[in-house]
Amino acid sequence: MALTPPIEMSDSYPPVLEEVARLAGLPEVCAAFDWFRSQEPQFAEWQMDAARIAAPPFGEAARGAWLAERFRELGLSEVQIDEAGNVFGVQPGYGSRSVALSAHIDTVFPATTPLNIQHRGSRLYGPGVSDNGAGIAALLAVAGAIRAVGISHALPFIFVGNVGEEGEGDLRGMRHVFATPRWRDSIAYSVIVDGAGSDTVVAEALGSRRFEVIVRGPGGHSWSDFGAPNPIIVLSRTLEVFRQTPLPASPKTTFNVGVIRGGTSVNSIPESASMRVDLRSTSMVEIDRLERALRIAVEQAIEAENRTASEHAKRKPQEVQCEVVAIGNRPAGELAADTRILKVIRAVDAHLGNVAQVQRASTDANIPLSLGREAIAIGGGGSGGGAHTLQEWFDTGGRDLGLRRILLTMLALSGVGE
Ligand SMILES: [Zn+2]
Numbered sequence: 001m002a003l004t005p006p007i008e009m010s011d012s013y014p015p016v017l018e019e020v021a022r023l024a025g026l027p028e029v030c031a032a033f034d035w036f037r038s039q040e041p042q043f044a045e046w047q048m049d050a051a052r053i054a055a056p057p058f059g060e061a062a063r064g065a066w067l068a069e070r071f072r073e074l075g076l077s078e079v080q081i082d083e084a085g086n087v088f089g090v091q092p093g094y095g096s097r098s099v100a101l102s103a104h105i106d107t108v109f110p111a112t113t114p115l116n117i118q119h120r121g122s123r124l125y126g127p128g129v130s131d132n133g134a135g136i137a138a139l140l141a142v143a144g145a146i147r148a149v150g151i152s153h154a155l156p157f158i159f160v161g162n163v164g165e166e167g168e169g170d171l172r173g174m175r176h177v178f179a180t181p182r183w184r185d186s187i188a189y190s191v192i193v194d195g196a197g198s199d200t201v202v203a204e205a206l207g208s209r210r211f212e213v214i215v216r217g218p219g220g221h222s223w224s225d226f227g228a229p230n231p232i233i234v235l236s237r238t239l240e241v242f243r244q245t246p247l248p249a250s251p252k253t254t255f256n257v258g259v260i261r262g263g264t265s266v267n268s269i270p271e272s273a274s275m276r277v278d279l280r281s282t283s284m285v286e287i288d289r290l291e292r293a294l295r296i297a298v299e300q301a302i303e304a305e306n307r308t309a310s311e312h313a314k315r316k317p318q319e320v321q322c323e324v325v326a327i328g329n330r331p332a333g334e335l336a337a338d339t340r341i342l343k344v345i346r347a348v349d350a351h352l353g354n355v356a357q358v359q360r361a362s363t364d365a366n367i368p369l370s371l372g373r374e375a376i377a378i379g380g381g382g383s384g385g386g387a388h389t390l391q392e393w394f395d396t397g398g399r400d401l402g403l404r405r406i407l408l409t410m411l412a413l414s415g416v417g418e
Contacts, residue, residue, distance in 0.1 A: 016347040016412070017347040017350055017351065019347070019412060020344070020347045020350075020408055023416055024404075024408060026151075028150060029151065031148075032145040032146070032149045032151060033400070033407075035144075035148050036141060036145060036399075036400040036407075037400050039144065040396055043141050044137075046136070046140050046141075047124060047134065047136065047394070048117045048126075048129070049066070050063060050066065050136045051117045051126055051127070051129045051133040052115050052117050053066055053115075054107075054109070054111050054115060055105055055107050056106070056107060056109060057164060057169040058164070060085050060105050060106045061085055063105050064081055064085050064086075064087045064105060064161060065081070067087045067161040068081055070140055071087065071088075071143070072089075074140065074143045075147050076089030076143060076159060077089070077090050078090040082176065082177075082180065084163055084172060084173055085163040086160060086161065086162045086163055086177055087105070087160065087161040088158060088159065088160055088183075089143065089158075089159045090157070091147075091153075093153055093155050094154055094155070094156075095155055095156075098156040098186045099155050099158070099189045099190075099410055100159075100183070101142060101157060101158070101406070102139075102160035102161070102162050102190065102192050102193070103132050103160075103161055103192070103194065104132050104135065104161075104163070104166070105132065105136060105161040105162065106164055106165055106166050107128035107166065108128075108167055108388045109127045113390070115127060115128075122395050122397050123393050124394045124396070125392070125393050126390075126392060127389075127392055128392065129392050130196045130385070130386075130387060130392055130393065131194070131195045131387040131388065131392065132165075132193075134193070134195055134379065134380035134394055135192075136161060137380060138403060139159050139193065141403050142406055142410065143157075145403075145407060146407075151411065153411055153414040153415065154414050154415035154416065154417070155413070155414040156186075156414075157410060158183065158186070160177060162174050162364060165194075165364050168328070170328050170329065170330065171330055171367055173364070174366075174367040177367075178368060188374065189374050189375070190364075190365065190373060190376075191375075191409055191413075192364045192375065192376065192377040193377075193378060193380045193406065194363050194378075194379070194380075195379050196380060196381065196382045196383050196384030196395075196402075197379030197381070197382070197402070198354055198356065198378070198381050198402040199354070199355065199357065199379070200357055201342075201346075201356050201357070201358050201359065201376050201378055202358075202359050202376060202378070203342055203358050203360075204282055204358075204360035204361075205282070205330075205331065205333040205361075205362065205363070205365055205369040206280055206281075206282060206332065206361055206362045207281055207284055207287050207331050208280045208287075208330045209278075209290075209326065210278050210279070210326070210327045211279075211294065211324050211325065211327060212277075212324075212327050213274060213275050213322065213323075213325075214272065214274040214322065214323045214325065215234045215235060215262075215273050215320055215322045216231060216272045216321050216322075217229045217231045217234075217269070217270070218269075218319075219269050219270060219271035220268070221267070221268065221269070222269060223267070226269075227308075227309060227311075228269050228309055229305045229306055229308070229320040230269050230270065230305065230320075231262055231271070231272055231273035232262050233305055234302055234305045235260065235262070235273050235274075239275075241297040241301065242294055242297035245293040245297075247290075248286060251282040251283040251286055252282060253279075253280065253282075253283070253286040253287075253290065254280045254281070255278065255290060255294075256277070257277050258276050258277075259276040261273065261274050262274060278328075279294070284332050294324070298322055299322075302320055302321075302322050306319045306320060331366055331370030332366070333366060333369030333371075334360075335369065335374065339374050341375070341376055341409075342358075345376055348409050348412065349405070352404060352405060352408075354401065356378075361377070363377040378402075378405070378409075380402050380403075380406075381400065381401055381403050381405070381406075382394055382396050382398055382399040382402060383395045
């Protein structure tokens with residue numbers, strides 16, 4: 001994760017700071033802050049209950065149904081699950097625009113992973129307990145606080161437990177939310193809660209595009225068919241050319257060849273070989289350029305290998321073929337420094353005395369940011385570690401700071417009457 005320089009304060013910063021201080025001083029907001037402290041046992045319970053329900057990519061339905069039940073218990077309206085599996089609940093307000101608070105409900109763990117979730121001292125342990133148990137707990141805590149203390153805000157809040165954030169999910173849940181007119185046309189601001197912590201703001205969406213390059217040929221015996229085109233050699237020719245593609249230092253742009261497979265034995269010319277390539281940048285233009293370079297390198301390698309093979313061929317000409325399959329696509333995007341959502345989160349952090357760095361990462365925020373909407377991704381408070389491993393943990397200490405941060409941000413974006 002790359003860090004970016006601090007974002008310049010603009011002239012309208014002091015009024016936002018004053019507004020946040022006013023909100024934080026309202027009796028009902030103070031009551032919500034107290035509620036966050038007194039209800040921690042409930043938050044930990046919700047978090048562990050969620051983490052005990054398997055939610056592998058494309059298998060989030062049971063956890064989604066559980067979340068919809070909690071949304072109903074908390075009194076949210078319009079509770080529904082869409083055809084992608086996203087769970088919605090609305091806290092009504094006024095006006096046609098709204099503020100969304102979302103957390104992904106999927107995990108990286110396959111359905112067969114034992115979900116041994118434990119609570120010892122201030123810590124919760126187990127797969128998915130922090131990423132994104134912390135986000136799910138934060139959603140429920142904020143919805144619960146607003147109802148418990150009765151805060152009346154202007155713009156409606158839309159609570160979303162979305163599917164498909166991790167890995168092969170490829171942001172399908174958030175993509176679907178922003179392809180649905182009911183939500184796309186109303187959500188003006190998106191606050192995305194992903195994992196633990198209060199010390200970051202993701203305001204730049206790291207884009208990525210991933211490909212599987214598959215090369216197939218006639219195969220053959222290493223001795224008697226020598227000269228037949230070789231898919232592994234095609235891949236090595238491709239990489240030799242592709243790795244020389246010039247990359248800009250800014251916008252930061254990278255590539256990786258992460259998996260390479262092929263062949264059956266040392267004395268066989270392989271019938272197929274494949275590789276997986278990951279291209280990343282904060283700029284879609286650079287990702288497009290890298291993709292073109294990859295495709296050209298593949299074509300040239302195929303041509304070169306087929307030419308060499310036909311020179312060797314004593315009998316019929318045999319050729320290799322290639323397929324470039326897209327296996328992932330996350331759009332890039334970034335927030336302008338003077339957007340309201342950034343001013344608000346920075347004012348909230350200043351008010352709370354919280355130090356947070358602006359970061360760039362690949363999160364659910366990629367989708368609204370790529371559409372030019374205002375979005376940030378932040379943590380659900382507390383602290384955590386071991387994400388994407390069986391040793392994952394979450395420490396509830398300091399969770400209320402993260403929750404106050406989220407609530408104040410939501411209220412400042414929505415507006416609360418004088
Ligand atoms: Zn996550």
